[in-house]
Amino acid sequence: MRHRLFLFDLDDTLLDFRASEQLSFLRTMAALGYDGPIDAVFGRYQAINLALWRSFEMGLVAKDFLKVERFRQTFAASGLALDPGAASTLYLDALPDTVVLVDGALDVCAALSQAGEIGIVTNGVEHIQQRRIASSGLAPFLSFVATSEACGFAKPDVRIFDYAAAMARAFVPDAAILIGDRLDADILGANRFGIDSCWFNPAGLANASAAVPTFQITRLHDLPAALNSR
Numbered sequence: 001m002r003h004r005l006f007l008f009d010l011d012d013t014l015l016d017f018r019a020s021e022q023l024s025f026l027r028t029m030a031a032l033g034y035d036g037p038i039d040a041v042f043g044r045y046q047a048i049n050l051a052l053w054r055s056f057e058m059g060l061v062a063k064d065f066l067k068v069e070r071f072r073q074t075f076a077a078s079g080l081a082l083d084p085g086a087a088s089t090l091y092l093d094a095l096p097d098t099v100v101l102v103d104g105a106l107d108v109c110a111a112l113s114q115a116g117e118i119g120i121v122t123n124g125v126e127h128i129q130q131r132r133i134a135s136s137g138l139a140p141f142l143s144f145v146a147t148s149e150a151c152g153f154a155k156p157d158v159r160i161f162d163y164a165a166a167m168a169r170a171f172v173p174d175a176a177i178l179i180g181d182r183l184d185a186d187i188l189g190a191n192r193f194g195i196d197s198c199w200f201n202p203a204g205l206a207n208a209s210a211a212v213p214t215f216q217i218t219r220l221h222d223l224p225a226a227l228n229s230r
Contacts, residue, residue, distance in 0.1 A: 001227050002175060003196070004116035005168055007161075009180030010129060011122065013200050014109070014220075015136060016100040021046070023098035028090040032082050045074040057123065057154045057185060067092065067125075096131035101138075104220030109141040111224050121164045121178065123148040123155055123185065143169065155182075156189030177214070179223065187211035196230075198223065 011017035025042050034041075049070045055061045061069070071084035071091070112118055118141055122129050126149040133139050146164035148154035153163070161178075165171040177196040180186025188211040190197035199213035200220065207213070215230075217223055 001115050001224075002230055003177045003227055005171060005176040006112050006116060006118045007121050007164060007176060007178045007190075007195075008109075008118065009122060009155075009178070009182065009186045009200075010120050010124065010133070012102070012181045013179060013186075014102055014105040014120075014138060015132060016102050019100040020095060020098045020132075023100075024091050024094040027094045027098070028087050031090050032087060034080065034082065041074065041078045041080070044077050045070065048073045048077070053123070057156070059154075063125065063149060092125070092128055095128055096135050099132050099135045101136055102220055104223075106137060106141075108220045108223050109138055112227075113141040115224075116175075117143045117169055119143055119164055119168055120145040121155065121160060121180075122146070123160075126150045143167075155185040156192060158189065158193045161189060161193040161195075177227070183207060183209045183211040183213075187213045198226065 008014055022042065025045060026038065029038060029041070052061060052066045052070050056063060056066050068084050068088045071087040075082045075084055109118055120133070120142060122145070124147055126147045129147055130145060133142065133145060144164070144167040146160060146167055148160055151160045151163040153159040173195050177198060178186055178190035179198045179200060181200045183199065187197045187199050188209070191211055196214040199216035201216045202218050204218055215226055217226055
């Protein structure tokens with residue numbers, strides 16, 4: 001295996017963020033006393049949250065603003081007189097307790113940790129991501145966690161990759177690879193940084209973007225074999 005540094009995205013690559021997000025949202029709404037229909041409200045939240053994260057990655061909004069604004073907009077669009085600040089606190093507190101692993105995550109990290117060094121590169125909130133990793137069982141296999149909050153820059157900005165490389169025991173561009181589910185953040189960031197990339201594409205989506213993955217997989221279990229063939 002040529003690669004010795006494995007940089008993983010966290011959400012929807014190793015952790016099933018969609019499942020965790022839904023569980024955390026349901027807990028939040030229940031804690032706020034809401035017992036009405038939830039599907040439409042959650043759907044609005046997902047769309048608003050996604051748009052705000054894209055704005056954050058473009059440097060248009062701050063993360064602290066995003067954390068509350070996504071709930072403010074959701075409640076306004078849903079006609080709910082609920083406190084967005086309280087919702088933000090409840091939601092972030094719930095996330096570490098609703099961790100769901102992507103199938104194969106533990107086995108793959110265990111195997112690759114024997115072949116080299118594993119680091120996380122994530123656009124998440126520092127203390128939340130650290131708590132989620134601790135709850136996931138992945139921590140023993142990881143060397144470091146690089147978050148956009150600690151770094152000050154979000155993927156696909158190359159500065160978060162510089163930050164991660166400085167945290168690694170050894171960084172050799174030709175021996176490093178980024179594994180992630182998002183073309184616009186993970187794969188494009190790896191392209192700009194000049195390292196290999198693997199697009200984790202479980203839905204088998206077409207690539208209509210400018211990002212060019214070195215290769216792609218639909219199951220995490222296939223990653224070690226794909227790396228061994230390189």
